[in-house]
Amino acid sequence: MKKYKFYANVIKEEQWLNEQLQAGYKCTNISSWGNYTFEQTNEKYVMRLDYQDYLSTHRFEEYKEIYEEFGWMHVKGSRFGSIHYWQKISDNRDDMFSDRQSKSNYYKRLMNYSLTFAIFFLVISFIIYDGNPLIVKELYLTQGLWEMEGSLFWKAFLFETPFVLLRLIPILILFVSAIQFYMSYMQYKKIKEELSR
Template sequence: MKKYKFFTNFDEEENWLNDMARQGYRFTKKTSFGYEFEPEKPENATIKMDYRTFKKREDFEDYCALFEDSGWEHITGTKSSGYQYFKKADKQGSEEIFSDVDSKAGRYKRLSDMWATLACSFIPILAALISTDAIDPGVLLDPKSLYYTPGLWDLNGAAFWRGFLFETPFALFRGFFWLIFPVMIMTYLYFAFKANKQYKKTQEDKITRK
């Protein structure tokens, strides 16, 4: 079974995965756009997450082995996927995969840096497209410029609606192409902000507990 969801908060994602286990669905794989489950006997599973990438396969294997030695089974994740999922295998072990708050907060910092890097990587592409007139930023202020039919806005009645309805799909396509990069940049920056906010909140919680 596949489920399509998107989270920006690790705690919320962990709670959802654990709830799915209680409903009888064992989490097996994280894909680019969702989650895969297999039917199984309901259980009170403890699934936790980390966010970490590795340049070397050996480092990734050592990372997984470290958690396994601490009683946590690696469910899914690769050396370059970032998202790593663990299930508590030792019932006598700790309920957390992190030994301190700094480690728990660090995953949000790494996630925030990843989203920010993605946003920055698209900025030069957007600048190049604008400089070569492949994208016209003026459409944000004048959406009518997306319609290329000569004299369209001077027509009336049925003639106007025929021309308008005919060209609207093409105008929407052009508008989508021109807006996709700015939207992606803003979306990635928003995700980076959310992750960084959660990082700071986790750090503040550490101070409050002292």
């Protein structure tokens, strides 16, 4: 079974993947373009996502070996700073980060990942929108569109609207990244407060 989804929010992506696994599937492949491949199974699987910054070849192999010793299978992720997808048969020890300090470190890495995405798409948005991303008229590039009347206006307007929606994707990703940063920050802050008690 193949499903196509795009997530900018790692937490939501993990929730969705686990919903698929609970329905009796296991994940066999994840492409960079949102193509998820599943196969039916009688086992109950669980998936966890982790973000890691750039790792040397040696550190990357160590990172994988540590989790593989605990039964996790590395589905996807590279050593060049990416989200790593880990899957295993559920055995009531399904949390990758068992102590508060490792959870705190995870949310700190997730904050950095989200912030990087947000800054990148903020810069892209300013380049694309020339500093005016929310002025709807500026997003429609058809000459004289707003002076047209009747059916000619509606044909031109409806024709260009899908392209306008595509131009809004950087703003959407910026918004989702900012929300993910905020959610990660709140979790990080909560765990830090628990650790300081």
